[in-house]
Every structure is written in structure tokens, then in C-alpha cells.
Amino acid sequence: MSGEVRAAGLIIFRRATSGVEYLLLQSSRKEAHWTPPKGHVDPGENELQAAFRETEEEAGLHEKDIGVIEGFESVLKYRVNNRPKTVVYWAAELKNTTASVVLSDEHVDYRWAGLAEACALAAFPEMVSSLQKCDTFLQEYLS
Numbered sequence: 001m002s003g004e005v006r007a008a009g010l011i012i013f014r015r016a017t018s019g020v021e022y023l024l025l026q027s028s029r030k031e032a033h034w035t036p037p038k039g040h041v042d043p044g045e046n047e048l049q050a051a052f053r054e055t056e057e058e059a060g061l062h063e064k065d066i067g068v069i070e071g072f073e074s075v076l077k078y079r080v081n082n083r084p085k086t087v088v089y090w091a092a093e094l095k096n097t098t099a100s101v102v103l104s105d106e107h108v109d110y111r112w113a114g115l116a117e118a119c120a121l122a123a124f125p126e127m128v129s130s131l132q133k134c135d136t137f138l139q140e141y142l143s
């Protein structure tokens, strides 16, 4: 049996007047699904390094523009091409509010979305659950 695929990403949020907004990217693949920035862990790097690298590659946001929030981590498990895939997400705040999202050719669109819209876009139950848990955590953290 093939091994597990490891990936990592950041649930990036910003504070808006209407509340917390989450960054979601729409894949340029045929199914055009929406996820936070994330991607495969390369040989020699750890999950957090992969999450920062993928965020810069996919959204143009550098590590210095964002701050990982201690205390929140969410692990998703699903199957892709019949191989188990694990994606670990951390929550990270956009600190540099002048930084712009710049997409690579892996994505066709992005959205800063409140929780309800983010969950509707994310669609996959585990991703929805991660966003909801993150939002609950941030309500306490930001109060």
C-alpha cells in the first residue's frame, strides 16, 4: 500500500469591522474546491515550515506578514487517489494589513470570508469543522 501524503497549511484570518475573516483560495483544478493555503511537506522540512512556504507560494504572504497563534492546531485526514492524506493547519493572523494576496497558477480566485461564507465555500465536512473550531478558539483568544 502507498504511504501517507503529508501536507500542512495556515488558516489565515484578519480582523474586520464585521468580525473575523478567513482567507480561502479556489483551486484551478477541475473541481475548483476552496481551502486555506496549504500543500505537501517537502523532504527535509517540518510541517510548519511547509505551511509557511506554501502560504508564500500560493498566496504571496510572507512569514513576516503573519503571526501563528499558539494553542490552535487542527488535523484533517482524507483520501486522495486512494492514499491517506493528513493535513495539519495552524491559525495565523494577517499582521501586515497592507500585504496583498498574490495567487500562483494553482489557484484562480481568493476570498476573505466570514465564518458562514468560509464554511459554505470549504464544503468538505472536516474542513468546515476545522474552521468552526478555529472560530470558537479565536472568539476566546481575541476577546
Ligand SMILES: Nc1ncnc2c1ncn2[C@@H]1O[C@H](COP(=O)(O)OP(=O)(O)OP(=O)(O)OP(=O)(O)OC[C@H]2O[C@@H](n3cnc4c(N)ncnc43)[C@H](O)[C@@H]2O)[C@@H](O)[C@H]1O
Binding pocket: 007, 027, 028, 029, 031, 033, 035, 038, 039, 040, 076, 078, 079, 080, 085, 105, 106, 107, 124, 125, 126, 127
Ligand atoms: N490547481 C492545481 N493545478 C495543477 N496542479 C496543481 C494544483 N494544485 C497543486 N498542484 C500540484 O499538485 C502537487 C501538490 O501540490 P501542493 O500545493 O503541494 O499540495 P496540495 O495543496 O495538498 O494539493 P492538492 O490541491 O492536490 O490537494 P487537496 O487535498 O486540496 O485536493 C486533492 C483532492 O482532495 C479533495 N479534497 C480536498 N480537501 C478535502 C477534504 N477536506 N476532504 C475530502 N477531500 C478533499 C479535492 O477535491 C481534490 O480532489 C504539486 O505538484 C502541485 O504543482
